Amino acid sequence: MYYISASYREEIENLISKAVKKAVDDAIRSTTEFFNEKLTAMREVVEKRCETIGFLEHKVKTLEKETNHLEQYSRRSHLRINGMKVVRGEGHAVDYKQQVSNFVSHTLHDKGGVPISLNPEDIDAAHPLPSKNPNDIPTIIVRFHAREKRNKVIAARRQLKGKKITINEDLTSKNFKLLKELQKCEKFSSAWSWNGKIYAIK
Template identity: 35%
Template sequence: MGDSSDSEIEFCQNNNNRALNDERQGDEAPHHHIETERADSPLDYYRSLVEALRNRFTNKYDQPVWVSSLKARKRGSTESIASFADALSELARKAFSDLSYNAQEQMALDQLYNNLCPELHYVICKPSEASTQPTLDKHLIFNANPDELKHILKSVSDKLDSLASQEYIESKFKLMITEDLLGKKLKDLEKVIKLQVQKELDNIHKEVKVVSDRVKSIEDVVETLRNKVSDLEVKTDQLQEGNHQLLHKNKTLQEQIDEREVKVKSLEEKNNHLEQYTRCNSVRIYGVADDVSENYKDTCKKVISIISDKLHIKVGNGDFDITHRIGKFRSDGNRPIICKFVQRYLKHEVLKARRQLKGSFIVIREDLTRVNAKLLENTSAHDQVKAAWSDEGRIVALLKNNKKLVVSRLSDLDKVPVGSSGTVIPSTES
């Protein structure tokens, strides 16, 4: 078995050397002669086309990968020799794209020889007349002798040489590839590409239409919102203008109200002064016994009796303009009496002598208006006032610092009084 292996290896090496020598001779002259003579043949056109496509689409950096793939390619357990040889030829063309066609086939043949097992018998089946390509089938037969194996391998080598010959390849290319066939394939490829491109364009058009519809709806919404915003801006401007006018009117009305309030306040004060002036001859007497059947004559007699007997001032019926009770009779109290003198000096005399009524529960005061009476009450209750009274309708306050102040309004008490003790400070409003 060892002698057989050595002989087979020697035979393969001699055969490889012979094939390489033939390849070199074929590349130097005959091959060039064939290409020169057949420069315009369809095969040359196909080769130039294949070379142009290879230069266009082949990456030179992938060549080491294809070389490694060629060296590592092994024949499968169920793979035929013909399929294995075709696969090696394809890898050789990719791995050695810069070599000639015959050199590429020689590289594939060397790899085929390296993968043949010397312990197997191979039988070459000739193709039938109707077949366009010879095939090689392998049959696993063990216990082969070296002489028969050499003969079989030589037959295989001769057959592979014939299959790799230039004439055979040209004949097969003439049968398989023509300009019409290539043009038809290109047209079919063009149709497929056009259909695919048209399909993609239709999809793009549909997507664009959907996007366009969405954009249109968004634009409509935006336009609607823009119109609403514009309307709101117009209404806002109108409201602002109306608000500005209302503010101006309000300001004018407020000024008018303030002015009228000043006038009303001034008129009220004038009216109060006038009303108080009409009461300059009148006094009010409190604490006089009341009777349900009392009339104005009885009231006048009681007043004359008080002034004459208690104040020691001689008066008669002719000294009074009017005397009467105020309000309705009440059993739990005495109604006050208004007494209006004909002459003012009698009022002054009565007011000067009223201290003599101390301890008798009878009180005589000036007849004040409602405003002045309320002012006197509030002034008496103020925390800075020691005592308060009225003088000719004016309210006088004795402060806790023993200074006197004429009060026209309650806010006068918040002012810092000026003047020495015992003096009356006239009000600015008096």
């Protein structure tokens, strides 16, 4: 039987302790490096995906803007007349071109005070928009052959101020929503549209 002195036993314990500590430290370092590499790789993937998402979001916004512009451009010859009562003919038929022509010619004037001359032939199409309530006066959408005629009519819309009839541009839903938000915003004293573009002043 061998006798191990206390000092020798302490030295062995120290060696074992150092070996265990080194093994643990090496294992921790190795594990940390492994996970750091994984985290770095994952971070790179996330950053690339974020860049892709950012690019796609920008692309979607650009496409939405272009689509809205094209849709508004397609409506450049249109106007909407709200509150105009129509006279029905035989069989309850309505000649909306004639009705709009009569209304404009008898109600609106140019800057010189001369009545605006509008014939049914100046109108490409005129028809009411569907209404949830059949008793409501429908909005009439009008498409003009010439933008010059259309612009004369829209320029005279202020003459209807205080009346129950209004004339507005045929805006896209996005532009219409923006216009309404600006008109309700306390920061702006006035907001309007012209040629499909929205304007506001403080």
